[in-house]
Amino acid sequence: MDLTDRPRRLRRDGVRELVRETELRASDLIAPVFVDATTDERVPIDTMPGHERVPVDDAVDRVEEVLETGVEAVILFGIPESKDARGTRAWAEDGVIQEATRRITAETDAYVITDLCLCEYTDHGHCGVLEDDAAENPRLTVDNDETLDLLDRIAVSQAEAGADMIAPSGMMDGMVGAIREGLDAAAFEDMPIMSYAAKYESSFYGPFRDAADGAPAFGDRRHYQMDPANGEEALREVSLDVEQGADVLMVKPALPYLDIVGNVDREFDRPVAAYNVSGEYAMLHAAAEQGWLELEATALESLISIKRAGADLIITYFAEDVAERL
Ligand code: PBG
Numbered sequence: 001m002d003l004t005d006r007p008r009r010l011r012r013d014g015v016r017e018l019v020r021e022t023e024l025r026a027s028d029l030i031a032p033v034f035v036d037a038t039t040d041e042r043v044p045i046d047t048m049p050g051h052e053r054v055p056v057d058d059a060v061d062r063v064e065e066v067l068e069t070g071v072e073a074v075i076l077f078g079i080p081e082s083k084d085a086r087g088t089r090a091w092a093e094d095g096v097i098q099e100a101t102r103r104i105t106a107e108t109d110a111y112v113i114t115d116l117c118l119c120e121y122t123d124h125g126h127c128g129v130l131e132d133d134a135a136e137n138p139r140l141t142v143d144n145d146e147t148l149d150l151l152d153r154i155a156v157s158q159a160e161a162g163a164d165m166i167a168p169s170g171m172m173d174g175m176v177g178a179i180r181e182g183l184d185a186a187a188f189e190d191m192p193i194m195s196y197a198a199k200y201e202s203s204f205y206g207p208f209r210d211a212a213d214g215a216p217a218f219g220d221r222r223h224y225q226m227d228p229a230n231g232e233e234a235l236r237e238v239s240l241d242v243e244q245g246a247d248v249l250m251v252k253p254a255l256p257y258l259d260i261v262g263n264v265d266r267e268f269d270r271p272v273a274a275y276n277v278s279g280e281y282a283m284l285h286a287a288a289e290q291g292w293l294e295l296e297a298t299a300l301e302s303l304i305s306i307k308r309a310g311a312d313l314i315i316t317y318f319a320e321d322v323a324e325r326l
Pocket of ligand 1: 115117119170204214277
């Protein structure tokens, strides 16, 4: 027996930490917060145990709760008081996100990222304006270029409300460029953009659509979100966003797409974010409820894996629970 290399030597207590390659910190995590203009009470989200939609009046308190755990950043999602075909409440000065952002940035130290998409604001639930008659004709889809004009309006309204970073998630071609131009023209040159650069048409978003009331009323999002079968295409998507000025590159979902996270990290010299989505959260909760998995341990292992794969920051519904234990 000639065993010169024995990796077990470095697995003992005391040395394990010294040689650990990946570390998860509370400051890597971003907590999603749902602000709901249709309620004046907190509403638990059934599909995502421990999460709630909070009224605008509770937005500051909700973010204070996040900060107490050690998490320093939040990403805001809004449920507007009314919806229409163009999603006009998405850029209203008194819109739910604008109002919440104004209050949170005035009253807390949180770093506030605003999700920028139309699906929570349109009555048809798609991430942009529809081509004529799309509801009747399934071959028609979201009108890309017409949607771009709206996205830059939303970005400027969120910036004016005080957002620290804008995160467009609609997967329109040219969205980062359109938003960058809009922000620069309104003198927000310093506003960073975190692009949902490689966002897949994923079944793991199910619980979120319940939470944010953003399910498409007809059809699906496969005309604009990526095909889960495609990995090379993700690099092309990401490079387009880099050319257009994305500051942070996001891959979404996280766990089923760690190969993409790794490739984006290796190929691009920008910070990489991964979105550990609602289905990834709900899955562990459901198994834990049955007594089949240990919630805390599996959550922590999931987040470490996402970092190990190459993510610098992680958006996760586990942020608060995990941060308290780090
Ligand atoms: C909006 C948006 C979605 C998610 C984040 N932003 C839903 C979707 O694209 O259908 C999903 C987040 C999650 O599942 O946690 N475009």
